[in-house]
Amino acid sequence: MSGHSQFKLFGEKRFMPFFITQASGALNDNIFKNALAALLVFQGSRLAGLNTDQVVNLSALVFILPFFLFSALFGQFADKYEKSMQIRRIKLFEVLIMATATLGFWLDNLPILLGVLFMLGFQSTIFGPIKYGILPQVLEPRELVGGNALVEMGTFVAILTGTILGPQLAGIEADWPFWVSVVCLGVAIAGYVAARGIPLAAAVAPELKINWNIFSETLRNIRFLNHKRVVLNSVLGISWFWFFGATFLVQIPSYSQNVLGGNEDVMSVLLAMFIIGISAGSLLCEKLSGRRVEIGLVPFGAIGLTLFGLDLYFSSPRIALVDTTLGTFFSNGGNWRVSFDLLMIGVFGGFYIVPLYALVQQRSEPSHRSRVIAGNNILNALFMVIAAIFAMLLLGRAGFTIPELFGLTAILNAIVAIYIFTIVPEFLMRFLVWILIHTIYRVRVTGAEHIPDEGPVIVAANHVSFVDPLIIAGMVRRPIRFVMYYRIYRIPLLKFIFKTGKAIPIAGRSENREILNNAYQRIRETLSNGNVLGIFPEGAITRDGEIKKFKKGIEKTVREQPVPVVPMALCHLWGSMFSRRDALLKRRPYKLWAKIELRIGEPIPPAELTAARLEAEVRKLRGADR
Numbered sequence: 123m124s125g126h127s128q129f130k131l132f133g134e135k136r137f138m139p140f141f142i143t144q145a146s147g148a149l150n151d152n153i154f155k156n157a158l159a160a161l162l163v164f165q166g167s168r169l170a171g172l173n174t175d176q177v178v179n180l181s182a183l184v185f186i187l188p189f190f191l192f193s194a195l196f197g198q199f200a201d202k203y204e205k206s207m208q209i210r211r212i213k214l215f216e217v218l219i220m221a222t223a224t225l226g227f228w229l230d231n232l233p234i235l236l237g238v239l240f241m242l243g244f245q246s247t248i249f250g251p252i253k254y255g256i257l258p259q260v261l262e263p264r265e266l267v268g269g270n271a272l273v274e275m276g277t278f279v280a281i282l283t284g285t286i287l288g289p290q291l292a293g294i295e296a297d298w299p300f301w302v303s304v305v306c307l308g309v310a311i312a313g314y315v316a317a318r319g320i321p322l323a324a325a326v327a328p329e330l331k332i333n334w335n336i337f338s339e340t341l342r343n344i345r346f347l348n349h350k351r352v353v354l355n356s357v358l359g360i361s362w363f364w365f366f367g368a369t370f371l372v373q374i375p376s377y378s379q380n381v382l383g384g385n386e387d388v389m390s391v392l393l394a395m396f397i398i399g400i401s402a403g404s405l406l407c408e409k410l411s412g413r414r415v416e417i418g419l420v421p422f423g424a425i426g427l428t429l430f431g432l433d434l435y436f437s438s439p440r441i442a443l444v445d446t447t448l449g450t451f452f453s454n455g456g457n458w459r460v461s462f463d464l465l466m467i468g469v470f471g472g473f474y475i476v477p478l479y480a481l482v483q484q485r486s487e488p489s490h491r492s493r494v495i496a497g498n499n500i501l502n503a504l505f506m507v508i509a510a511i512f513a514m515l516l517l518g519r520a521g522f523t524i525p526e527l528f529g530l531t532a533i534l535n536a537i538v539a540i541y542i543f544t545i546v547p548e549f550l551m552r553f554l555v556w557i558l559i560h561t562i563y564r565v566r567v568t569g570a571e572h573i574p575d576e577g578p579v580i581v582a583a584n585h586v587s588f589v590d591p592l593i594i595a596g597m598v599r600r601p602i603r604f605v606m607y608y609r610i611y612r613i614p615l616l617k618f619i620f621k622t623g624k625a626i627p628i629a630g631r632s633e634n635r636e637i638l639n640n641a642y643q644r645i646r647e648t649l650s651n652g653n654v655l656g657i658f659p660e661g662a663i664t665r666d667g668e669i670k671k672f673k674k675g676i677e678k679t680v681r682e683q684p685v686p687v688v689p690m691a692l693c694h695l696w697g698s699m700f701s702r703r704d705a706l707l708k709r710r711p712y713k714l715w716a717k718i719e720l721r722i723g724e725p726i727p728p729a730e731l732t733a734a735r736l737e738a739e740v741r742k743l744r745g746a747d748r
Contacts, residue, residue, distance in 0.1 A: 128268025128408045136260040137269065139319030143209060144253055145276035146313030150216065150306055151242050152284020154223060155185065157291055157302045158235055161227075182510065184236050188244040189503035193251070194339035195332075197496025200251035201489065202330040205259070205323035212249050213314040219245065220306040227299030250499045255492035258483045259323045263575045264599060267408050267415055270480045274404040274472065282397040286390050327489045343497035346490055353485050355546045356478045357498045359420065361505040362538050363475050366427060368509040369531045370467065371396060377524045382460070383443035388451050395461050399468020406469070407476040410560075414599035415480045418556030419473045420549050424539035426470025431532025434463040438525035551622035552596075558589060559596040562699070562716070567597050569722030573688055575600070578649040579725070582676065583690035584669045584740050585658035587700040588616065590692055594656060595623060597720050603648045604656035608637055610663075642679075649683045659736060667696035669744065672737040684728035689736055691743035693719040 131137040158181065199208065219241045226234030253273070261269045291302045333339045347354045374396065378389040403423075410419060437459040451457050486494040516522040516530070543550045559565050573579065581602065583594060591604040604620070608627035611620050626648070628641035648655050657679075659672035680687065695701055695718050721743040726735060 128265070128272055128405070131261075131265065131269060131272060135319065136321050137272075139316045140209075140256065140260070141272060141276055142316035143213060143313050143320065144249070144273060145280045146309050146316065147213070147216065147246070147249060148277045148280035149284050150220065150309045150313070151246060152281050153288045153291070153302070153309065154220075154242060154284075154306055155181075155239065156285055156288025158239065159288070161235070181236060181239055184240045185243040186503050186507060188240065188247040189499055190340075191336060192244060192247045193496040193499045193503075194343040194493070195334070195336050196248040197251040197343055197493035198330060198332050198339065199248070200255050200492030200496070201327040202325055202332065203328075204325050205252050205256045206317075206320040208252055209249070209256075209320055210314070210317045212245060212252075213310070213317040216242075216245055217307070217310045217314055220303070220310045223306060224299075224303035227303055247499065251492035251495040254479065254483060254495045254498075255326075256323045258488070258491065259326075260321070263484070264414065264570075266480045266484060267411050267476065270483075271404040271407050271472075271476050274476055274479070275401040278397045278400045278404075282394055285393055289386070326491065340500060343493050343500065346494050347497045347501075349487065350485055352546060352548065353482055353494060355542055356481045356485075357494075357501055359542055360475065360478050360482070360498060361501040362535075362542075363471065363478070364502045365505040365509040365512075366431075366531060366535055367471060368506045369513055370431075370464075370528065372510070373513065373524050373527065374464075377438075381438055381442055381524055382451065382457065383446040384451055385447060387448040388446055391448065391451070392461065392464055395464040396468045399465040399470075400472045400475075401468075403469035403472020404476050405472070407473060410473070410556075411477065415477055415484050416552065416556060417477050417481055417549050418552035418554075418596075419477050421539065421543055421553040422556070423470045423472070423474025424535065424543075427467060427474060428532045428536040428539070430463045430466040430470065431528055431535065434460065434467070435525045435529030435532065437463055438528075547618070547622040551619050554619055555592045555596040558592055563593065564717050565593060565597055565720060566717065567720045567722070569724075570598070572722050572724050573598060573600065573654075574686070574725070576652065578652050578654075578683070578685040580649075580655045580657060580676070580679070580685055580687045581690055581722075582657050582659050582687055582736055582740070583692055583720075584744060585660045585663050586667070586692050586695040587663065587698060588613065589700045590658065590663075590695070591623070591625065591656060592616075592619065593692065593695075593718070594690065594720065598654070600654045602654045602656040603644075604658075605641060605645065606658070607662065608634070645679060646683060649679075649685055655679075659733060663701070664696070667701075669737065669741055672733040672740075674733045676736060677731065677733055680728045680731045686725035686727060687731050687736060688725045689723040689739035689743060691719075691721045691723075691740050693721060693744055 132141070219238055222234065222241070223238040225231075226238055257269050257273070258266060287305070288302075291305060333342070347357050371393075374392050375389050378384040378392050382388060384392075407416075407419060410416065437456055439456065482494065482498060483491065513527060516527050517524065522530070573581065581594065581598070583590065588610060591602075591606060595602050595604070601623075604623070604625045605628050606620065606625055608629045611617065611625060611627040626641050626644045627637060629635075629637040631638055645655060657676060659676050660670040661673050661675075662670070664670060676687070694716070698716060698718075723739050723743050726739065
């Protein structure tokens with residue numbers, strides 16, 4: 123894809139029909155659920171002899187039940203069969219569901235309507251693994267974050283629209299079931315038409331034998347998550363977000379009415395703040411991550427969720443307000459703070475969730491990626507059920523207020539985040555790298571397309587400062603294992619980052635032969651496993667800003683394992699706080715937010731690689747810019 127804006131995907135046939143299809147499904151779910159909620163609130167006892175709370179809770183259970191029952195089964199279908207055909211059949215099924223809803227509305231028949239709700243949950247269950255499984259197939263790796271951001275934005279905008287439109291349609295006094303039916307059928311048909319434009323997405327595991335035992339397959343899907351520890355912990359992070367988000371989102375209507383004393387307009391504004399925030403945060407992810415899967419944004423998002431969640435508790439009125447219209451709501455300065463808190467919770471939620479979804483898609487094995495997504499959906503549903511029980515217990519038996527529930531959830535978020543980032547320090551390491559390259563420096567990258575998206579490769583750069591590995595790692599889409607002088611590796615403030623990034627310490631032959639031999643062994647393992655190896659062929663940081671003669675160790679490595687070598691040049695770093703200008707590490711930044719460049723050249727084939735050729739390419743890239 124040319125250009126650098128995620129919005130250009132809207133002009134691509136491989137993305138736009140899918141985007142409309144998935145957004146229309148989310149819109150229809152929420153129009154129907156909220157229109158049905160209006161019917162249940164005002165006519166629940168007449169329809170089933172139950173009180174309103176019982177029927178509303180029953181409807182929530184009915185919608186989420188299919189995620190537990192069928193996610194594992196249909197995750198197999200998503201991997202075994204071509205995906206665009208499955209999507210078209212699912213959307214045609216949605217048209218039939220909404221036709222059944224029309225009958226249920228006209229008959230005022232609660233069992234039929236709850237059956238429709240169950241089938242909508244079923245449809246979402248079978249669509250979910252395809253929805254996230256198809257993205258890595260139709261998008262380039264550099265587009266994955268932007269594509270996920272657009273999908274999340276579309277989903278939450280659809281949720282907001284459906285949440286507002288459903289009750290509005292239900293509020294039309296004359297023949298309101300007719301209008302709900304017309305809109306839902308129209309959206310379903312539009313989704314089916316869009317689905318017909320989705321291009322083919324080949325089956326990734328056509329040889330797979332379907333296991334029809336939903337219980338054993340559910341356990342198998344959960345085990346798939348554990349194949350890669352980072353995938354399992356990312357899924358747990360996603361599930362925690364749905365616990366956090368469901369706790370806040372579900373309580374907003376009660377919070378707006380019972381704490382702020384607001385009417386339906388106030389509730390709509392608060393929901394809009396939350397969902398607009400998530401949409402904005404999702405879209406900002408591509409800009410902040412440089413079009414790569416930047417998991418350093420996840421701790422950043424977690425910090426914001428806790429801070430603004432706590433501030434929402436402190437900014438909420440201690441005595442419940444009454445008769446708050448939209449005008450009086452915004453005339454109170456404290457309510458602006460409440461609105462801003464909800465907006466920022468959404469923004470940081472976007473920072474948190476988009477990289478995690480992209481990471482799961484990127485790190486999962488293609489042969490069972492959809493089943494990993496199915497396992498993710500099962501855990502997401504479980505965490506949302508736990509969130510509902512958690513809220514019911516605290517607000518009911520424990521006597522918590524809604525603001526107190528928000529505050530406690532924010533504190534729990536901090537505890538969960540600390541736990542996740544302790545057992546998976548890669549998140550924290552990438553966060554520190556992200557902070558470095560977005561505060562001290564402004565980095566411009568040219569030639570990023572020269573680094574292959576997969577397969578073993580060596581990247582080689584001039585060595586200007588102590589943070590060269592961090593800058594390169596922060597600006598390259600793929601994880602890099604750097605070979606670095608063991609004394610730099612042991613610098614106290616940087617060792618955590620280097621160790622977490624699986625850097626390879628190396629020593630001279632006369633210094634420590636054991637470290638040297640171990641380094642060469644790890645280099646061989648890195649390239650054999652198809653990873654990216656980073657080296658600084660000068661062997662030391664420059665003391666005068668000039669490029670020194672490249673050592674011949676690179677030639678030995680490429681002889682043993684013939685892989686392409688990508689030359690890089692770091693420019694404008696000489697004189698920064700981490701360089702050795704004036705023979706000492708400077709105590710404060712030479713220039714905050716300094717502009718530096720990473721110039722990336724075309725790969726050198728292994729048969730043509732020599733230390734002299736590589737040095738010449740790096741010098742050519744750098745030019746006169748130290």
